Amino acid sequence: MPDGISLEELQLAARNHGMPLEALRFDVTPVGLHYLLTHYDIPDVDAEAWRLEVDGLVERPLTLSLDDVRARPAVEAAVTMECAGNGRATIEPHVVSQPWLLEAVGTARWRGTPVAGMLEEAGVREGAVEVLFTGLDRGVEGGEEQDYARSLPLEEVHAGDAILAYEVNGMPLPPQHGFPLRLVVPGWYGMTSVKWLGRITVLDVPFGGYQQSHSYRLRQHEDEEGVSLSRIQLRSLMIPPGIPEFLTRSRVVQAGTCRLEGRAWSGGAEVASVEVSSDGGVTWALAELGDDALGRWAWRSWSFAWEATPGEHQLCSRAIAFDGSAQPLDAPWNVGGYANNAVQRIPVTVTG
C-alpha cells in the first residue's frame, strides 16, 4: 500500500465516483451508483444547438441533430463498463493518477443507434484505417490543451457492437454520462466510450493523440511505445458480506451459513467459472454461476454458501475464462497502473 494518497489524487477521488460494492447486487446499476470518471469538466451542452459531425474519409459527411440520431434504427444493450485504472491504488510501486480501489465499474442499459450503420450511411472511403471519436470535454494533459478523443480500428467498428447512446436505464443521458450523446463500446475499458460526443472522423492514419499515444498503454518504462489497452480483463468481485465498521470498512459476519454473492465479467474470453476462497487464496471452491440473461456484454452473478466459523478469514473470488486464463493473485506492475485484475481480498471477522 502507498504511504499516503496526495492532495492531487484526493481531488480526483472526490469528484470521480466509484460504485459502492454492495451495489453489485443490482443486475443493472441504478443511475448515480455506476462508476464515473470525468477527465476534464462535465461540459455544458445545449441539446438544441448540438450537432454530431461525421467527417474525414467518407463519401457523404453528415451533420445530425439529436432528433436525427434518435430517428435512426435503435438498439439496446446491457453493458458492464470498467475503468482501465480500476485497482490502481493498491499497485506497488505507487502510480499517481485517479486512485481507484475496486469500485470503478457498473452495468447500464444503453440505448442508441449502431455506429456501424451510421458509418455505412456516410460511406467509408478506401484507405480508411481508424475512426476517431471526439468529445466536447476540453482540458490540459501532458502540457497539451486538448479535446478528449479516442479512436477505434475500423474493423472493430464494423465487426463490433458499438452504440451511439442517448439513453441509459430508460432515461435520457444525465449530464455526467455524456449528454446528449456518447459512444459505448461493449467489452472495452471505459476510456474508449467517449462521452459528450461532438465528432466522428474517419482517418487514413492511426490517431496519435494524447489519450491514445501516451495514456492507456501497457508499458514497463515511460519511454517505451507499449501496447494500447482495449478489452476489459477478466474479473470477479464480491459484495462485502455482513456489516461494516464505518472508518475501516472491516466486516463483521455472524457464524453460520453466509451466502456470498458477486459478479464476474470479461471483455475477452467469456467467464467459464468463479471460485471462492476463505483462506486468502490458498484453497478454492467452485461458486454457482448465474445465467447470461443480461447478454454477452454484461456481468454474470455468482453465489456461494459459505459456512462461516468464528475467527478471522480472508475472502477472495476469482473468475476463470473459457480460454483457461484466471485472475492472478498479484497484479503485474505497469507505468499507468492499468488493467489490474488481481483477486479482491476481503478480511472478515466472524462472531459466534
Added chain:
Amino acid sequence: MPDGISLEELQLAARNHGMPLEALRFDVTPVGLHYLLTHYDIPDVDAEAWRLEVDGLVERPLTLSLDDVRARPAVEAAVTMECAGNGRATIEPHVVSQPWLLEAVGTARWRGTPVAGMLEEAGVREGAVEVLFTGLDRGVEGGEEQDYARSLPLEEVHAGDAILAYEVNGMPLPPQHGFPLRLVVPGWYGMTSVKWLGRITVLDVPFGGYQQSHSYRLRQHEDEEGVSLSRIQLRSLMIPPGIPEFLTRSRVVQAGTCRLEGRAWSGGAEVASVEVSSDGGVTWALAELGDDALGRWAWRSWSFAWEATPGEHQLCSRAIAFDGSAQPLDAPWNVGGYANNAVQRIPVTVTG
C-alpha cells in the same frame, strides 16, 4: 495540507460521492451528481414488505406501508444539503474521517409528507422532548454495533419543514438516497436527514446514541461534551472557471472578461450578499446575487464579471449573511473537522 490520505480514508472517498463543482451550474443537482455519504452499506430494502413504525410517547402508534405514506398530504421543496464534514480534508491538524474537500453538497427537489402532520396523527404525549429517526442501515462505529439513528428536538419537528420524502427530482428515491423513504430536514447538515427510514420514536429523554453523543459535535478535545451540530453554516462556492489540467485540476483561463458563477447558501441567517476576490482574499468586490426562486432552503446563484489579466491569480468567494456574519478566511479547528466554511481558493493561470 496533510502529507497524505490513508488507505482507510481513500476507501471512504472512493465509495462516497462528491458533487463535481462544475455541477454548481444546475439549479437542481441531477441525480447522480448530488453528494452522497453512506455511513454503513446501502441496505437492500423490499418496498412491499417495508413498513414505517411510529412509536414511543404517542397516543396512537402507527404502522404505515409506502402506499399509506404516499396517500398522505404531499409537499415538495428544493433543499440544499451539505455534509457537516465538508471541507474536512484541508483542516490542520489533519482529522481522519471521510476526506471531503468542498464537494459534499447538492440541491434536490424532495417530495413527501410533512413529519409534523404524521406526529399530529400519532398524537404526541406529554413529556415528549425529542423525536428519534432510525434507519435500516447497520454497522459498527466506536466499537458499537448500531442502526444509524439521529434525533431532533420536538420543537424543531413542530416548527420546521422536515419531510418524509419518497421522491427526489420527480423520481422514486434511488437506493443510495434512502429508498423507499427518508427524512429531509431543510437547513440542517446532512447527517440529520436519516435515509432508509424504518422507525420514528417519540422520546421523553434526549437521545444518547453514538451519532448524537459522539459524532457530529463541535469539540476542542475528545473528552469534552461539546455542542451538537445542527444548521448549515453560511457558505459560497464558485464553479472553477476555464479548463482543468487532468491531474492537478489547476485552471487555465483566457484573458478578457470571464463570468464567474457560483452558489451561496445558509441554514441560519439568510445570505445577504456574495463577494469575490481575485487576489486571494485581500480585496473584495460585490457579486450579483440571483433571486430566491428555489425557495428558502435552497442555494442562490451569484455571478461576477471578472476582467482576467494574464498571470497567476487566486479566486475566492465569500457569502455574507443578514446577521452580519461572513465566511472566514481560515477555519477554526475542531475534533471532528466539522462545519469548516472557510472561503474556497481557486488558483488560476490566465493566458493572453
